[in-house]
Amino acid sequence: MNLNKNSKRRKELVAIAARLFCDQGYESTTVRMLADAMGIKSGSLFHHFSDKQEILYAVIESGMLHAMEIARQTLASARTSKEKLHALARAHLSTLLEDRDAHVVAIYEWRSLTQESRDLLVELRDAYETSWREVISECHEAGLIKGDQGLQRRLALGALNWTVQWYHPDGELTPDDLAQELVAMVLREPSAV
């Protein structure tokens, strides 16, 4: 089996799998469907991945790594704590949109991962959420909000994650509108949208 995780070919295959898993669900997507979409026969699939679950893991991991990279970049150009909060919200929405398949899969198909895979991905997720923890903590220290920081972080991330259920970027609302309204809610400022 080919274990080179960074090969271009492998990334293509993972993206194709992400789309199918997103559209039809992991369990309902057969390895034959995956192979068809990849332009190979089902037996050949197992040259790239040791089993079906590993494909699922690869899809979710790639989405998470990408999200962390975007958050890191966006955060770098923010100065005030409010700007940082806005940056995180914008970055979060960007990855949800640009990498939608992988994130929808991460949300819906968690249960189909082995315990070992889950543990690995939980570490990634925690690392990502640490940025949120830090920025919300900064907002509190700056006197912009008070109250339960964990609760505020979870409500905010929940509202953002749920956007995959209803948001279509071709409507009137821009991702930046969403981010602004979310920040306004968290910081209890009047709506700017």
Place this chain on the structure above:
Amino acid sequence: MNLNKNSKRRKELVAIAARLFCDQGYESTTVRMLADAMGIKSGSLFHHFSDKQEILYAVIESGMLHAMEIARQTLASARTSKEKLHALARAHLSTLLEDRDAHVVAIYEWRSLTQESRDLLVELRDAYETSWREVISECHEAGLIKGDQGLQRRLALGALNWTVQWYHPDGELTPDDLAQELVAMVLREPSAV
């Protein structure tokens, strides 16, 4: 096949199915597992439901009907628009907790429904969300908030629905704390938690 949807027996079976679907996912739950948990053989299952998808439909429908009933009741005793918003949030969280299995299934297993089933359930959901539409509209008319009502409703419902991912009622936070913080965010009031 027994079509009596309101029989006590049927409700028991639906509750059992909800638990299994919630724990393992719809596709990963076999009709043999369902039958085992119900104390019958797999063949007997099809005396109660015409096929597996109908069980999924029954689980989700029962959760939605219950949610609507709770919302109706809770709303009846609220007077001001802020009280009504709080009532809706509390009712939403109550049903998410009391009827958690069915709602988790509704969130995760939507894709496994036939188009016909989906259409029926979308009608129910829209009817439910109408309460939210009306109450948020009232809050705007009362001058408590301004901005995009649809966006505010969706962010609020998203934050609430996402609680199934992290909230455990045995912690320090009560459901009422959650509802209060959510209302405070929506109405841009200081955190009361």
Place this chain on the structure above:
DNA sequence: GTCTATACGGAGATAGAC
């Protein structure tokens, strides 16, 4: 790295006796 061929098990669903 892809192919063909196939093993093996378990899935949903049905028929008909009791």
Place this chain on the structure above:
DNA sequence: GTCTATCTCCGTATAGAC
């Protein structure tokens, strides 16, 4: 209303040639 028995199909995964 439940049972037993069984059908049929399709799932994941493997083996070995090219």
